[in-house]
Amino acid sequence: MGEIDRENFRAACDKFVSIRNTRDSIGTLGEKSLHAVLKWYYEADSSRHEVPIGSYIVDIVGEHGIIEIQTRNFIKLKPKLQELLEAADVTVVYPIIIQKRIINASVDTGEVISSRKSPKHGSIYASAHELYAIRELLPNPRLTIKMPMLCADEVRVFGVKTKRRKKQHTRSGEYLSDIVPNDIIDEITLCNPSDYNIFVPPSCRELSGGFDSSDFAAAAATDICSARRILNILTSLNVTEVTGRRGRSKLYRVRDI
Numbered sequence: 001m002g003e004i005d006r007e008n009f010r011a012a013c014d015k016f017v018s019i020r021n022t023r024d025s026i027g028t029l030g031e032k033s034l035h036a037v038l039k040w041y042y043e044a045d046s047s048r049h050e051v052p053i054g055s056y057i058v059d060i061v062g063e064h065g066i067i068e069i070q071t072r073n074f075i076k077l078k079p080k081l082q083e084l085l086e087a088a089d090v091t092v093v094y095p096i097i098i099q100k101r102i103i104n105a106s107v108d109t110g111e112v113i114s115s116r117k118s119p120k121h122g123s124i125y126a127s128a129h130e131l132y133a134i135r136e137l138l139p140n141p142r143l144t145i146k147m148p149m150l151c152a153d154e155v156r157v158f159g160v161k162t163k164r165r166k167k168q169h170t171r172s173g174e175y176l177s178d179i180v181p182n183d184i185i186d187e188i189t190l191c192n193p194s195d196y197n198i199f200v201p202p203s204c205r206e207l208s209g210g211f212d213s214s215d216f217a218a219a220a221a222t223d224i225c226s227a228r229r230i231l232n233i234l235t236s237l238n239v240t241e242v243t244g245r246r247g248r249s250k251l252y253r254v255r256d257i
Contacts, residue, residue, distance in 0.1 A: 003187070004148075004184050004185075004186060004187050005041075006183065006184055008041060008044075009037075009041050009181075009183065009184040010182070010183065012037045012038075012040035012041040012044075013037050013180075013181060013182050013183075015036075015037070015040055032178075033178050033179060033180045033181075034071055034095060034152070034179040034180070034181055035059075035069050035071060037180075037181050038069045038093055038095060038148070038181075039059055039060060039069055041148075041184075042060060042062075042067050042069075042093065043060040043062050043067065048060055048061050048062055053066065053084060053087065053088075054083055054084070054087065055083065056080050056083065056084065058084065064089060064091070065088045065089030065090060065091065065142075066084055066088050066089070066090045066091070067090075067091045067092075067093060068080070068081075068084075068090065068091070068092050068093065069092075069093045069095075070092055070093065070094055070130075071094070071095060071179075072130070073130075074092075074094075074129075074130040074131070074133040074134050075133040075134075077092070077134070078133065078134050078137070081134060081137055081143070082137070085137065085140055085142050085143060088142070089142045089143075089144070090142060090143055090144070091143075091144040091145075091146055092143070092144070092145050092146070093146045093147075093148065094127055094130060094145060094146070094147050095147070095148050095150050095181070096122045096123070096124065096126050096127065096147050096148070096149050096150065097122045097150050097151075097152045097179070097181075098121055098122045098123070098149045098150065098151065098185060099117075099118075099121065099150075099151040099152075099185075100117075100118040100120065100122075100151070100152050100153070100154055101115055101116070101117055101118065101152075101153050101154070102115065102116050102117075102118050102153075102154050102156065103115045103153050103154065103155045103156065104156050104157075104158070105155050105156065105157050106157075107157050107158060115153075118154070122149075123220075123221070123222065124147060124188060124198065124199060125199070125220055125221075125222035125226050125227075125230065126226075127145075127147060128222070128225075128226035128227075128229040128230050128233075129226070129229060131145070131229075131230075131233055132229040132232065132233060135232065135233050135236055138190075138196075138233065138236075138237060139193065139236075139237060141192070144189065144190065144191050145189070145190040146187060146188070146189050146190075147187065147188040147189075147190075148184050148186075148187045149184065149185045149186040149187065149188070150181045150183065150184055150185065151181065151182055151183040151184075151185065152179050152180060152181040152182060153179075153180045153182060154177055154178075154179055154180075155177060155178045155179075155180055156175045156176075156177045157175055157176055157177070158174065158175045193237040193238060193239055194239075196233065196234055196237050196239050197239055197254070199220075199230050199233075199234060199239075200234070200239070200240070200254055201216065201219035201220050202219075203219045204216055204219050204252075204254070205254050209251070210243050210244070210246075210251035210252055210253045211251065211252055211253075212246050212249035212250060212251055212252070213227045213228045213231055213249060213250070214227075214249065216230070216231060216252070231250075231252060234252075235252070238255055239254065239255060240252045240253065240254055240255060241253060241255050
């Protein structure tokens with residue numbers, strides 16, 4: 001687990017809390033509040049934000065290289081990463097929401113109408129799809145992945161009239177939403193192959209006959225698709241290896257690295 005600065009993170013959150021429930025912020029920013037808070041958290045000097053490097057604009061250029069904050073679509077980030085890694089060390093920040101409160105806000109005043117705790121809890125396995133998209137780049141010693149584990153509010157505003165963003169749907173109707181973080185609980189840093197051992201559930205290590213993707217999914221409390229993607233990544237990084245088969249399923253074991 002990584003070192004975190006909760007006071008600094010909350011200070012970054014305070015920069016945006018005043019606009020989180022307004023019509024303009026929901027209608028125009030979408031999920032950008034999450035991106036913005038993380039940018040201020042990882043670099044307080046705004047002169048280092050949005051810096052041109054080669055043919056791209058990067059989120060942060062700091063003392064330790066380039067920082068890119070990516071909340072989704074790593075497949076689209078891949079070409080940019082490939083170019084940036086030729087020039088500098090790159091850290092990709094992928095936030096994971098482990099606790100979320102859903103807030104319904106007034107379209108007219110931004111005031112809270114109702115709020116409830118979401119039953120969903122994020123975990124490191126939420127990164128499976130995104131990491132799989134750039135799996136060929138993960139062994140690069142210049143690449144670091146950081147996964148801050150956050151608490152956040154999902155602010156939903158119904159009845160917003162805009163053509164700028166695709167609306168989401170619930171039984172209550174269409175709405176636009178903004179993810180607004182309010183606390184950081186932990187941070188996972190992946191710098192080298194041995195760091196990816198954190199994805200292997202302890203119970204899988206104890207299975208003398210090896211484990212398959214179903215065993216892994218059950219132990220990790222994740223879906224089978226995510227389990228298969230993580231196992232593919234772990235095997236490509238030599239964290240795990242295929243030892244045989246159980247029926248139609250591959251059997252894996254954890255390598256000593």
